[in-house]
Amino acid sequence: MIAISRLLAVTAFLLLPLLAAAAGLTPREEAGRIIYREGISPAGKPLQAMVGPHSTPMEGKSVPCANCHGNDGLGRPEGAVKPPAISWRELTKRYGHRHENGRQHGPFDEKTFAEALTFGTDPGGNKLDSSMPRYIMSHKDIGDLVAYLKKIETDYDPGLSADRLRIGTLLPTRGRMAELGQVVSAVMQAYVDDINAKGGIFGRRIELVKAEFPENPGAAAAAAEKLIRKDNVFALVGPFSMGIEKDLSRLAEEAHVPVVGPFTLLPEGTLAVNRYTFYIMPGLREQAMALARFAASGLALQNATVGIIYPSAPGYQEIAESVEEVLREQKWDRVVRASYEPGQAPDARLVGELQQKGVQVLLFLGGDGELATLGTLVRDAIWSPYLLAPGSKVARAATALPTTFGDRVFLAFPTLPQDVTKEGATALAQIEAKGKVGNRHQPAQISAYASMLVLEEGLKRSGRDLSRVKLADSLENLYSFESGVTPTISYGPNRRVGVFGAHIVRVNLTTHAFQPLGTFVRLD
Numbered sequence: 001m002i003a004i005s006r007l008l009a010v011t012a013f014l015l016l017p018l019l020a021a022a023a024g025l026t027p028r029e030e031a032g033r034i035i036y037r038e039g040i041s042p043a044g045k046p047l048q049a050m051v052g053p054h055s056t057p058m059e060g061k062s063v064p065c066a067n068c069h070g071n072d073g074l075g076r077p078e079g080a081v082k083p084p085a086i087s088w089r090e091l092t093k094r095y096g097h098r099h100e101n102g103r104q105h106g107p108f109d110e111k112t113f114a115e116a117l118t119f120g121t122d123p124g125g126n127k128l129d130s131s132m133p134r135y136i137m138s139h140k141d142i143g144d145l146v147a148y149l150k151k152i153e154t155d156y157d158p159g160l161s162a163d164r165l166r167i168g169t170l171l172p173t174r175g176r177m178a179e180l181g182q183v184v185s186a187v188m189q190a191y192v193d194d195i196n197a198k199g200g201i202f203g204r205r206i207e208l209v210k211a212e213f214p215e216n217p218g219a220a221a222a223a224a225e226k227l228i229r230k231d232n233v234f235a236l237v238g239p240f241s242m243g244i245e246k247d248l249s250r251l252a253e254e255a256h257v258p259v260v261g262p263f264t265l266l267p268e269g270t271l272a273v274n275r276y277t278f279y280i281m282p283g284l285r286e287q288a289m290a291l292a293r294f295a296a297s298g299l300a301l302q303n304a305t306v307g308i309i310y311p312s313a314p315g316y317q318e319i320a321e322s323v324e325e326v327l328r329e330q331k332w333d334r335v336v337r338a339s340y341e342p343g344q345a346p347d348a349r350l351v352g353e354l355q356q357k358g359v360q361v362l363l364f365l366g367g368d369g370e371l372a373t374l375g376t377l378v379r380d381a382i383w384s385p386y387l388l389a390p391g392s393k394v395a396r397a398a399t400a401l402p403t404t405f406g407d408r409v410f411l412a413f414p415t416l417p418q419d420v421t422k423e424g425a426t427a428l429a430q431i432e433a434k435g436k437v438g439n440r441h442q443p444a445q446i447s448a449y450a451s452m453l454v455l456e457e458g459l460k461r462s463g464r465d466l467s468r469v470k471l472a473d474s475l476e477n478l479y480s481f482e483s484g485v486t487p488t489i490s491y492g493p494n495r496r497v498g499v500f501g502a503h504i505v506r507v508n509l510t511t512h513a514f515q516p517l518g519t520f521v522r523l524d
Contacts (some may be wrong), residue, residue: 025151031141032148033155034165037071037469039064041141049133063133063144070465073152081131088150096123114142117199157468160232165204165466167192167455168233170240171225172213179440181240184263184448185210186435188238191452193434202464209233217243228255235471237396238263238451245315252276257521258471260458261451263444264313265392267497276468279497280450280489285319287390287412288365288503290521292323294410295361296330298504298519299386305334307359307385309346309374312339319365331387340366345373348381355383364389368397375401384408391505409509412502415446415486416516424484450483454498457481487520500524 026031031042036456038061041047047060068084073090073256084090091113096106105124108116112123113154117135120128146414148155172181192208200206208340214220219243227233228251241248243263252259252274259277267283282290295306308323310316314502316339324335331488336357338344345364351374354362362385364371364376371394378385379402389398391411398411420428428449432438437445452455454475457467461474480488481498499520506515 004013013520024337026147028144028147030148035065035141035145036148036152037064037066037467041138042144043138043140045138047141048136050136051133053130054135058133060135065326068131070471071467072465073149074377074465079396081129086149086405088146089153091149097275108319110143110146113146117142132247153276158232160466161204163204165201166207166209166231166457168209168211168227168236169238170211170213170220170227170236172215172240174212175215177215177240181206181213181436182433183329183441184238184444186188186437186454187445187448188433190431190435191449194431195456198358202466209477213240220244221247225251228252233257234468235260235455237261237455240264242266248476249274249277252299258284258466258468258475260455260475261447263447269444274496276472277496278491280454280486280499281414282497282499282502283449284365284390284392285412286497286523287414287502288319288323288363289326289523290365290504291388291390291410291412292326293330293521293523294412294504294519295363295386295388296327296332299361300518301360302512303332303334304360305336305358306332306361306363307336307338307353307354307357307477308340308363309340309350309365311342313342316365323363340370346377348377351377351381351383359385361388364394366392371397372400375405378402379404386410399509399514401507401509403509405509407506407508409507411505411507411514412521413500414502415443416503416505418485421484428485439456446485450486450489453483454478462491472510486497490524494524
């Protein structure tokens with residue numbers, strides 16, 4: 001734990017110039033901000049605290065000042081404990097202080113403030129309440145903390161003010177994805193307008209800042225960086241991130257900007273948890289893992305040979321490895337991997353090799369066109385394996401597969417109509433009407449709507465005393481949240497995909513329809 005604390009402290013110290021510039025603070029004030037909000041010393045040494053009547057030792061990061069006094073320094077009553085306001089202007093009032101318990105004393109100065117921190121006494125020599133920790137701190141850390149308390153009343157995270165909250169998003173409104181982006185934009189704007197019509201969140205009106213998502217990945221990454229670093233948004237909601245998943249994840253982590261509901265099939269945060277990125281829907285990896293678990297438990301097979309077919313594009317090998325791991329956990333240890341060039345399709349040679357190796361189950365990770373080609377090749381080979389695929393990519397082609405597959409085609413979907421409750425349908429319909437989008441691109445609408453719901457819930461749980469760190473903490477502790485339009489959404493310290501699993505449906509190749517099995521495969 002000490003090593004981790006030191007690493008965090010050193011990292012914070014190295015980032016001081018960047019953070020200070022972003023927040024409008026001097027390096028010394030920013031150092032004090034870190035001490036106040038996080039309970040760690042930017043000098044590289046962990047802070048120590050003595051807590052309670054028996055002076056129980058604890059790490060400072062467990063009891064930072066902001067826990068009780070709030071990010072704004074105004075104090076937040078909790079039960080019988082009523083922490084006072086501790087802005088420097090409040091502490092140094094010339095007529096001093098009279099507290100509810102009868103304790104009174106003159107104004108603080110830097111010397112008596114240091115004594116309060118370290119010895120637990122006020123300027124009149126009175127003992128402070130035992131709920132106030134005593135800290136072991138260097139003179140420099142105390143001085144930095146004082147410097148920050150002189151600024152705390154006007155210090156807000158970027159995009160946050162007393163009456164406004166700037167939330168950004170990145171959407172395509174031109175090119176081949178224009179209509180999709182416009183629908184998502186309309187849904188989110190209608191949701192924001194609805195919040196503002198009700199008075200905002202804790203008196204803060206939401207401003208939705210929209211930036212264009214270019215089709216070129218380099219330009220898209222630059223647009224995301226501008227939105228985060230220059231446009232002063234507090235957080236992002238529902239941004240398109242296809243092709244820039246790693247870039248967006250890195251930017252969010254570096255700038256401490258919460259990102260809720262990135263729109264992608266390849267969530268970066270599922271492979272290495274990012275503190276500030278929260279996905280709503282499962283991506284290809286989660287859908288494929290759910291299919292693997294279903295195959296081992298839902299098909300009438302024992303340790304079948306599984307062929308995983310995927311394009312040799314970034315991210316897909318990692319997905320295949322995750323699928324293989326799930327199969328091994330289910331005691332299925334016969335796996336054959338086969339890849340093909342992106343933009344092309346599986347060929348007869350690949351199909352022949354898989355058939356010769358006795359593959360009984362095909363798990364396909366490509367797109368519509370490639371699946372259609374694969375289906376024809378399997379039929380022509382007079383072969384009848386089970387075929388499993390993430391429905392997000394191949395729903396259209398799956399219903400047109402050759403009937404020789406019989407009833408052996410199964411797809412995974414993040415959501416199904418049955419997830420939408422009566423209340424959820426009514427609320428979504430109201431947003432659709434306000435946004436004038438009809439039922440176009442329904443899955444994208446649901447994703448955008450759920451992202452706004454989760455963001456609003458996180459903001460409400462964070463309270464009026466809002467910060468980016470507090471929002472990330474609130475979202476991380478969101479558990480079994482009912483959106484009314486998706487399966488329940490949960491996060492945790494090691495989980496950043498809210499809907500962690502997928503529905504399994506059978507494809508009826510005679511009627512060209514989907515038959516839900518009533519099975520939602522959970523991965524937690």
